[in-house]
Amino acid sequence: MRARRGAGYCLKQDCSGFGQPFLLMRPSVPFECPVCMRTGVLETERWARTGEGALVTEVRVDFDFDPERRRYRKRTLKVERGLEGRRSVVTLQSPLIDTREQAIRVARRLLDTLNARARFSLRDPTPAKATRRDLIAEGWTVLA
Numbered sequence: 001m002r003a004r005r006g007a008g009y010c011l012k013q014d015c016s017g018f019g020q021p022f023l024l025m026r027p028s029v030p031f032e033c034p035v036c037m038r039t040g041v042l043e044t045e046r047w048a049r050t051g052e053g054a055l056v057t058e059v060r061v062d063f064d065f066d067p068e069r070r071r072y073r074k075r076t077l078k079v080e081r082g083l084e085g086r087r088s089v090v091t092l093q094s095p096l097i098d099t100r101e102q103a104i105r106v107a108r109r110l111l112d113t114l115n116a117r118a119r120f121s122l123r124d125p126t127p128a129k130a131t132r133r134d135l136i137a138e139g140w141t142v143l144a
Contacts, residue, residue, distance in 0.1 A: 006044035007095040009067035012036055019067060021095060041067045043095040053086030054118040059107040060089065063097035076100055078107035080115065090114065 007021035008031035017035035024031070024042070031042035043065055049056075058079045062072035072093060092110065097103050 004045070005096060006042060007065070008033070008040055008042050010036060010038065010040040011067060012038050012040075021065075021067075023096070041070065043067070043070070045092070045094045045096065047090060047092040049088055049090050051086065051088035053088045055087060056080070056090050056111055056114045056118070057087040058089045059111045059114075060091040061097065061103040061107045061110075062091065062093040063099075063103045065095035074100065074103070076103040076107055078104065078111050080111055 004026070006024045006027035008024055008027070009019060009021060010017040010033035012018060012033070015033060015036040015038070017033050022031075022034060027042055027044050029042055031040045032038070033040045058077060060075055060077055062075050064073040065071075066073050090110065092106065094106070097106060
């Protein structure tokens with residue numbers, strides 16, 4: 001998956017941009033601090049899906065990125081109970097999310113969106129490519 005959004009962080013303590021996230025819509029390596037022009041740390045949004053199920057039962061959102069340790073300080077979970085069959089878990093790591101309220105909103109929206117898409121595809125699956133014989137059997141007139 002290609003990174004589309006991220007944040008760059010300056011790690012030089014004498015810089016006025018130290019520890020502040022700089023929003024990057026098209027991140028590139030290496031990140032150069034726009035204040036002091038020195039190389040800093042780049043963290044991009046990424047997500048992973050585990051499990052074989054079409055429906056997602058749990059979304060994990062890692063947030064509050066610590067640029068010095070290069071790890072996320074907090075995690076929130078959104079779980080959808082009552083789903084049967086094979087299930088999947090999605091984990092999103094985003095340096096752009098700072099608060100628990102933002103993380104909960106993102107987790108809810110991601111869970112709802114992914115499951116709405118999965119339910120639509122389960123309810124109305126794309127038919128397999130029909131052969132000439134199948135079309136004639138259904139009463140179609142095949143010209144070629």
